Amino acid sequence: MTRIALAIDLGGTKIDAALIDADGRVLAEGRNRRPTGPEITPDGLHRAVTEVVSHALAHLPDGARFVGAGIGSAGPIDLQAGAIHPVNMPSVRGFALLEAVRDAVIASTGEFDPVVRLRHDGGCLALAESWLGAAAGARASLSLVVSTGVGGGVVLGGIPVGGASGNAGHLGQMHVGELTVEEIAAGPASVRWAQLQGWQGETGEDLATAAAAGDRVARAAIERSAKTVGQALADASSLLDLEVIAISGGFSNVADDYVDLVGAALREWAGLPYAQRTRVVRSALGGDGPIIGAGALVLRDA
Incomplete structure (x- = not known):
């Protein structure tokens, strides 16, 4: 059974979501993004998170095993609280990104307690390069x-x-x-x-x-x-x-x-x-x- 993860990359200009398979391939069908920017509000970011997550998960392949969601975000982040404090998006400092993604995953999949993990985007880049790069x-x-x-x-x-x-x-x-x-x-x-x-x-x-x-x-x-x-x-x-x-x-x-x-x-x-x-x-x-x-x-x- 193919293992599939939801991946989210949040930056100062956009939030990007995609499905990634166990070999590190990005599945093009579910990839989508929404704009962010320095003026984005907590409500606006919450909507963007919900939209990109639901769009990506709507393209889960039949028979695949969904293993959870990973988030890379512009920092600084607060790993313990699951929150972000991005320098270039001042209005969403303190935003509970991990919780927002978890809620969106639950709404899209019906899973009771999905695995959701957060790191800053540089850490995610380093992990990818050490894995496949x-x-x-x-x-x-x-x-x-x-x-x-x-x-x-x-x-x-x-x-x-x-x-x-x-x-x-x-x-x-x-x-x-x-x-x-x-x-x-x-x-x-x-x-x-x-x-x-x-x-x-x-x-x-x-x-x-x-x-x-x-x-x-x-x-x-x-x-x-x-x-x-x-x-x-x-x-x-x-x-x-x-x-x-x-x-x-x-x-x-x-x-x-x-x-x-x-x-x-x-x-x-x-x-x-x-x-x-x-x-x-x-x-x-x-x-x-x-x-x-x-x-x-x-x-x-x-």
């Missing part, structure tokens, strides 16, 4: 998104590391000098820095195009971002003895050699041989990593 087989790995923000998750011995409240892995909040990694290396931050140097573009895509055409300021902004990420990862690898770091996110595609630049900065900055040996690679799962990892929370009893 670029970190598969690694004893210690970190997966990182470099996009509008910077965040990630850690997996040690096949187990996602949540920490005391479930928020371990927020690498973007580490400091390099007086600023955080996110304040230096994220896409919007890199664009702002380039603009302060006289560059005339407006987006990360503009930055990529300009750098490819030989614009020195655009290229400097990209190298500044990669160096900052690499320095932070050197510290993380020294602390955690990481074997593999997988990088994804829209801004990581700003240059073909972005991941290579991060790896070079890590090796230059790391002071110990074991940290210098950490492999820095591109994600093997692309944008599906967080939702596959959310499904893995119940498929793999993480």
Whole structure:
């Protein structure tokens, strides 16, 4: 009998739901999303949760065994309370996301006490990469998104590391000098820095195009971002003895050699041989990593 999980990925612009099978495949029929955004209210988020859950579960294959729901959410989260406190959705801080998903699952399936698990989205990404992606087989790995923000998750011995409240892995909040990694290396931050140097573009895509055409300021902004990420990862690898770091996110595609630049900065900055040996690679799962990892929370009893 095929085991199927419901997976939910909640972010600052959308909530995405899908069915995931035991091999980590996303079943296209049930996948659907609703917008979120910084203005979303608790009532609006509750409606969105109910809608995406009911739509996905309406496409459960005949004869499949439903094993539960996994949720990856923008953080911070409160794992003990099953609540979220997302920085980019201020009106829903404290929202009881786990309870809302459980209620929607019960309404759709009639199950009395479904399994529902919550982690932050970076932790779900890391779990997916260690299961099926670029970190598969690694004893210690970190997966990182470099996009509008910077965040990630850690997996040690096949187990996602949540920490005391479930928020371990927020690498973007580490400091390099007086600023955080996110304040230096994220896409919007890199664009702002380039603009302060006289560059005339407006987006990360503009930055990529300009750098490819030989614009020195655009290229400097990209190298500044990669160096900052690499320095932070050197510290993380020294602390955690990481074997593999997988990088994804829209801004990581700003240059073909972005991941290579991060790896070079890590090796230059790391002071110990074991940290210098950490492999820095591109994600093997692309944008599906967080939702596959959310499904893995119940498929793999993480």
